[in-house]
Amino acid sequence: MALEDYRDDCTDCSRCSYCKWIPFDHIKSARFARACPSIEYCSFQAYSLGGRLSIGLSLLEGRIGYNDELKDIVWKCQMGGACDVSDKICRYNIRGLEVMREMRFKLVEDGQTLPRHKPYIDNLHKEENMMMEPRVNRGKWANGLDVKNLAKDKVAVVFHAGCRYSYDEGLQEIARTAVMMLRDAGVDIGIMGENESCCGGRAYQWGYRKELNGFSRKNAQAWADAGVKTVVTPCAECYYTFKRLYPEIGFTFEVIHVVEYINRLIKEGKIKLTRNVPLTVTYHDPCHLGRLGEPYVPWQGSRQKIYGQIPVWKPSKPRYSGAWGIYDAPRNVLNSIPGLELVEMERIREYAWCCGAGGGVLEAYPDFAAWTAAERLAEAKATGAEAIVSACPWCERNFADTVKTQGEKIEVYDIINLVQMAL
Ligand code: SF4
Ligand code: SF4
Structure with missing residues (x-):
């Protein structure tokens, strides 16, 4: 696909600004009604989906050229x-995220990259x-683990740790715990260790x-x-890449996030949570596990007009509204932990506020990433929770760093931490 293939999506937008908000019937307060970190941080129309x-369209029609301001608009998101959840409610099933991604692809292909990403x-x-790390250290997170390795063993299930869990020393223990938890529950699981590579999804989101x-x-x-028949990952970004993007290229394995697998094993009685964890927590839905974690739906079709006026797609385009992401499994796991109380934030499930770390923002605009995380932490604290818990290392790293630098008073956990405490 190319930006040209999304011309209709650009022209269908009526610039109504609905996409700056979560859908109105889900708003609980003015404080937490906004959907888009970019427009809230930058306060300029170009930094919204409608603006982009x-x-x-202006790029397609040659009305604007490349400059630093354009790059800032394209990548400060x-x-x-x-x-893209709100704009599905608005009209015409606009593919907003795809347009923004195609703009990034176009700029990168034309050599207009962001120097901070280089x-x-x-x-x-x-x-x-x-992670800006050497390949030789990729497998260190699993040193000493008694688990199969794909370099010499056949396995039904591969555990893909992902870049951040592999290299982030503050999070490696979570990956170690997760893979051993699955092995101890009888899953025929293996790792790739030093041979594991990036999924490629994060760079794709940056425009590569x-x-x-x-x-x-x-x-x-x-x-x-x-x-391998099944790919399991504890990382939400890897999950999205394997679940949604790999099938587009033609690779179809069963893809499961670790929290889904643990939820299944708890239901089957293969993981028993018996110890009390007296903690009040709130759950942050990672974008890539939630609204972006919907399965890929193959589609080919064309746009036609009824009575020469009303545009329709034949057959109907898939509608990625975010509703079919992974929301219940993490909540079921948390609710299975004795003594733990789960309290919800105002923006949850497909309407969740982003943690701030995605799309190359953490690397290129760390202040914007921290501001976005601080907004979410404020929402978490408003619930009265002692801790914010998630299922993605990128969210957890950005939250934990923001808590530290801004002196916030809230704990940050991965669900795996809490499951381990309850074993
Ligand atoms: S993308 Fe949709 S919701 Fe956003 S301004 Fe355009 S028409 Fe409105
Ligand atoms: S992807 Fe997020 S930051 Fe970017 S325009 Fe949409 S809501 Fe705003």
């Missing part, structure tokens, strides 16, 4: 897609990770399309060679 659709992409090409193709081929081949 205008810019997409987490690509979390809250706007070292990360260079490192990805050389060391195959998004070819990188996804390369890494998807490499990963799919390694999994197929080891007899």
Whole structure:
């Protein structure tokens, strides 16, 4: 696809601004009614989905050229897609996120990259990770673990740790705990250790399309060679990449997030949570596990007009409204922990406020990433919870760093931490 293929999406937008808000019937207070971190932080129309659709059209029609202001507009956005949930309610099933992504692809293909992203992409090409780390350290997180390795073993289920869990020393223990929890519950699971590569999804979200193709081929081949049928990951961004993007390229494995697997094992009685965890927590839905975690729906069709006026798609386009993301499994797991109380924030499920770390914002605009996280932490604290818990290392890292730098008074947990406390 190319930006040109989304011309209708750009023209269908009526600039009504509905996508700046969560759907009105879900608003509980003015304080937490906003959907889009970008427009709230930048306070200028171009930094909203509607503004970016205008810019997409202007690019297509040659009315604007490239400059630093345009790059700032294109990349100062987490690509979390809250706007794209609201715009599905508005009209015409506009593919807002796809348009913004195509703009990034176009700029990158035309050599108009963001300098602050360059070292990360260079490192990805050389060391195959998004963490600015050497490849040789990729498997260190699993040192000493008694678990199968795809380099020598056949397994039905591969555990893909992802770049951040592999290299972030503050989070590695979560990946270690998760894989051993599944192994101890009888899952025929293995890791790739030092041979694991980036999923390619994070770079894709930044606008680097070819990188996804390369890494998807490499990963799919390694999994197929080891007899893998199911891919399990504790990372929401990897989950989205495997679940939604790999099938677009033609690779179809069963893809499960760790919290879904743990939820299943709790229901089957293979994981028993018996210890009291007297904690009041609130759950943050990661964008890539929630609204972006819907399965890929193949589609080919064309746009036609009824009576020469009303546009329709034949057959109907898939409507990625966010409703079919993963929301119940993490909540079921939390509600299975004795003594733990789950209290909800105002913006939850597909209407959740982004953590701030996605789309290349954490790397290029750390102040914006921290501001976005602080907004979510304020919402979490308003529930009275002692802790915010999530199921994605990028969310947890951004929350934990913001808590530290801004002196916030709230704990940050991964669901795996809490499950382990209850075992
Ligand atoms: S994308 Fe949809 S919700 Fe946003 S301004 Fe355009 S028409 Fe309105
Ligand atoms: S993806 Fe997020 S930050 Fe970007 S325009 Fe949509 S709501 Fe705003």
